[in-house]
Amino acid sequence: MRTYLESGVNVELGNQLVKKIKPIAKSTFRDEVIGGIGSFAALFDFTALCKKYKNPALVSSTDGVGTKLLIAEEMGKHDTIGIDLVAMCVNDILAQGAEPLFFLDYFSAGSLNEEIVLSVINGIGIGCKEAKMALIGGETAEMPSMYRKDVYDLAGFAVGVVDKDKILPQNITVGDAIIGVHSSGIHSNGFSLVRNIIKNCGISYSDLSPWHEKSWGKILLEPTKIYVNSLLPIMSQIKGIAHITGGGLIDNIPRILPNHLAAEIDSWQWPEIFTWLSKEGKVAKEEMLKTFNCGIGMVLVIAQDNIADVCDSLIKSGETVSTIGKIIEKPTDNAKSVIFT
Structure with missing residues (x-):
């Protein structure tokens, strides 16, 4: 009988990685985070935001880091590319005048390399701490034949909040x-x-x-x-x-x-x-x-x-x-x- 592992997908390694990612994510958590990594979906307490914002509007952004990844892969240097991923999303949220709240990542590769995955995710955690947002969830996908060995791709998704009457831009005039x-x-x-x-x-x-x-x-x-x-x-x-x-x-x-x-x-x-x-x-x-x-x-x-x-x-x-x-x-x-x- 054939197995998933024989097809190139190591489910057990994926599960082990999740366990090692949990403390990285937990170190970024805000008070509004409900639960932790491992559920089917991530939870965030919006009621707490309603006490801080009069008319809160959610602001979302998604992005990647483009072919900068290829340089990281060629250099074998993966510790900062996760910071890039957070930055590209969170800076877009700032452009609307919003406070960042939480972040989700997507990591996909032909085969999972534990050292590379943890290096990238640790960078994402560093970026989230700097942005004062929670790494609340994500997905690590192993897709044989989709990517060459040690080649991976990243995507990020961020959510922030701003009062409706403070959404930027506004009131830009001549002479500013x-x-x-x-x-x-x-x-x-x-x-x-x-x-x-x-x-x-x-x-x-x-x-x-x-x-x-x-x-x-x-x-x-x-x-x-x-x-x-x-x-x-x-x-x-x-x-x-x-x-x-x-x-x-x-x-x-x-x-x-x-x-x-x-x-x-x-x-x-x-x-x-x-x-x-x-x-x-x-x-x-x-x-x-x-x-x-x-x-x-x-x-x-x-x-x-x-x-x-x-x-x-x-x-x-x-x-x-x-x-x-x-x-x-x-x-x-x-x-x-x-x-x-």
Whole structure:
């Protein structure tokens, strides 16, 4: 008689992994979590939120980390990619003005490697702690023939909450300031282009980069910054937040602007990795700005009167910030929504 194990699915290993994942998840739990890992579905006490929020609205986001995974797999470095997964979801939730609540992950592979799985999940736990959200559940799937050996894929799902009257964006007007909160690097977008440039330049991920005593692999795997601790305390002073992900500044800033307004953006100092990619990869400036964050992980729209307070708070939270522009009236209906000066 044939067995599931003979088909390449090790159910017992999957069960053992769940037991080892439980303490990672439990370390992230908030008071509102009901039960623990292992039930058919995860439970969260919404009644507790109703005591804190007058008219709570749930905010959800799902994302992955794209082909950045391929670099992690080639480097055999899996300890930070889980942080990226959390960051990509939670920063989208922040863009609506919401507080993160809980997170679920999906890990799929051709065959489960205990060391890799636990390294990735531990990274997810680190990200959840930083974001003050609970890793409340997930799925680990073993699918023979779907993936090559030691190749895996990730997806994340996050839920947050915000009072309906505080959902961002709101009340953005001409003259508002645009603040750029700096990124930690490339974050998790544009890696198909990055990998292509690295390959064409004949660079190995183990080679040292030109600027740091770090390998290219470690530079590229720098995890996506999580902005929860720096942005939540100043949400009341923010009119709009654009998370600069796929589409770069060109496509993401317009998502928070009324149709009649545009963002006039001044120049800022690009980190070395982006100037290198543009030069060595022969990538035009507009293509860079539509593919990468170019050093700006979050764009905030605030009233001019709040610039000093907001920037002071962000700097005290450990962020690097720049005032990079202002909101203007569109000269014509068909004018661009983002204008670089």
